[in-house]
Amino acid sequence: MKLVEPTAAGAAKQMSKQTEFVTVTVADQLLGLPISRVHDVFVVSEMTTVPLAPGEIAGLLNLRGRVVTAVSLRRRLGLQDSHESERKMAVGLENQGEAYGLLVDDVGEVLKLDTDEMQPNPVHMDRGWVELSQGVHQLRDKLLIVLDVDAVLDFGGEREAA
DSSP states (O other): OOOOOOOHHHHHHHHOOEEEEEEEEETTEEEEEEGGGEEEEEEEOOOBOOTTOOTTEEEEEEETTEEEEEEEHHHHTTOOOOOOOSOEEEEEEEETTEEEEEEESEEEEEEEEEGGGOBOOOTTSOHHHHTTEEEEEEOSSSEEEEEOHHHHTOHHHHHHHO
């Protein structure tokens, strides 16, 4: 009986590092958030608006007794708010000790993708989106834009510099 050794390419593929992403949809665009950064996925029931807050801040939420800042991913990406009266979904994130709820149109599934297959942002991609993205994954029928959570939640630094 002869043992078949894996080819170098096959062995490399087995050794490649994979990352899991929670997929969300905003304006029919598929986006990925590293699962290591996601704490919760929840339906927004009530939100309190914050007067004089930056435009990206949609309000404050109460999540199991904890005050969470709701950030509109649509506004953060430079898009108009959705006027659909469907339920609002949020992804719970934490950044520098603060809790955030990232408001999205829909939450999808968890995808496990090879880190080596991530590509740089396309040259024609909107500059505002590029600043919030780590790169893209070409899926079978869609493009998944991998969001940089730190960049998405770093809207305060831009204001202080201005």
